[in-house]
Amino acid sequence: MNDACHGVERSHTLSNGDFSRLSQFIYDELGIKMPIAKKTMLEARLQKRLRSLGIESFHVYCDYLFSSQGIENEMVQMIDLVTTNKTDFFREPDHFDYLLQNVLPEWVNRHPGKKLVVWSAGCSTGEEPYTLAMVLSQFADSYPGFNYQILATDISTRVLEKAKLAVYDEERVIPVPMTLKKKYLLRSKDKSCQRVRIVPELREKVRFRRLNFMDGDFAMREPIDIIFCRNVIIYFDRPTQEKLLNHFCVHMVPGAYIFMGHSETLSGLDVPLTMVHPTVYRKLK
Ligand SMILES: C[S@@+](CC[C@H](N)C(=O)[O-])C[C@H]1O[C@@H](n2cnc3c(N)ncnc32)[C@H](O)[C@@H]1O
Structure with a gap:
């Protein structure tokens, strides 16, 4: 040409x-x-x-x-x-503290025996859903019987390929606490290879799929208990944000949580969500 x-x-x-x-x-x-x-x-x-x-x-x-x-x-x-795909393990770490200390204890009391469904919406190269998998698996150790599944979606096929592979440079996993590193990261036998891989037990907890938020049908298999949609809506204008958040709500159970990025606010949007913690919202009905 x-x-x-x-x-x-x-x-x-x-x-x-x-x-x-x-x-x-x-x-x-x-x-x-x-x-x-x-x-x-x-x-x-x-x-x-x-x-x-x-x-x-x-x-x-x-x-x-x-x-x-x-x-x-x-x-x-x-x-x-x-698309801008910047992400990190344990990005905005207070969200994971809030999840462990507030959301999960209440959830297991209310829903004994039920599987928790979490959606990492705009998951980029996988650091967010694998962080969630580490935190939820750690929680499962203290609550035998607790079970969970993570759906992780993105529009970019390139980031999804990397996410599915679950191989990261050592420097990318610096934010992961040492106890979790020992449990959930595999080192290459070749010492010159500075890479780690997420253990199979966590990989099988995360289902990756391509999804465009602008599509009319999200084709969800089941209702969602917790959504992490962080550092995504910042690229959208207010009408698009409002439409998307209302679309999320259709798929959320009553009482479901949604975690937004630290620079994202839903104030002024006409959505059935209430702020329960800075950048954490809940669908009440
Ligand atoms: C900056 S990353 C955020 C990653 C992660 N949530 C975090 O906070 O670390 C934003 C992601 O949203 C995805 N994205 C942008 N527009 C999208 C759309 N219309 N549908 C689905 N994903 C989209 C991008 O491909 C990108 O991977």
Whole structure:
């Protein structure tokens, strides 16, 4: 594919017209707002794709992306590039303390023998759902009979592949407390390989699946007791946030909890959720 045969000038910058085609698509399909201030960031991220496809202009790339061939072959890659996937083990750790000290003891008293269903919504490369699995397994040690299942979803196939593999560089697991490291992380026999893997007992507790929050149907198998949707809605505008939170509520049992990121607030949104702790909300009915 070259520029000359498409009758466009070679350009290493994204025109305002092409930017607006892309940003409208990203907003409509992913809910992610992409103001003009993010043009340079988008250019930098897409540059890699242009190089690997051997395309020299953003205009040709956009034409390809929105063609039927591009929609089939390129959209998933483009989505992988535009999402922000920053995450960590034990990110915003007070949430896990609150879970252990307040949410879980009350839950086991109210629901003896029932399986707890937790959803890591926007799970990125898996650090959040595996942190949850460590905390819930640790809790299960002191409450025999307690059982749980974690659903972990993301729109990006690239992060889901990494999450399923469950292999992390040693430096990524620094925030994991030593007792949990010993129990739940496997070291490679090859000492020069500075990597660890989550133990199979935890891996089998987490079911990964691709899910776009903008899709009308989440196709949930069962009602959800606890949602972690942290550092995701920050990329959405207020109407999209309100719609998404109401959609979550449809799948939450009465009394279910939702944990949001520390910089995310639901105040001002018309949603049936009440704040019970900073950035922790509960569906009361
Ligand atoms: C910044 S990460 C947050 C990861 C984790 N929850 C945490 O707090 O560490 C946000 C994730 O949301 C996902 N995401 C963004 N838009 C989405 C959408 N429309 N549907 C599903 N996931 C989406 C991104 O792919 C990304 O992995």
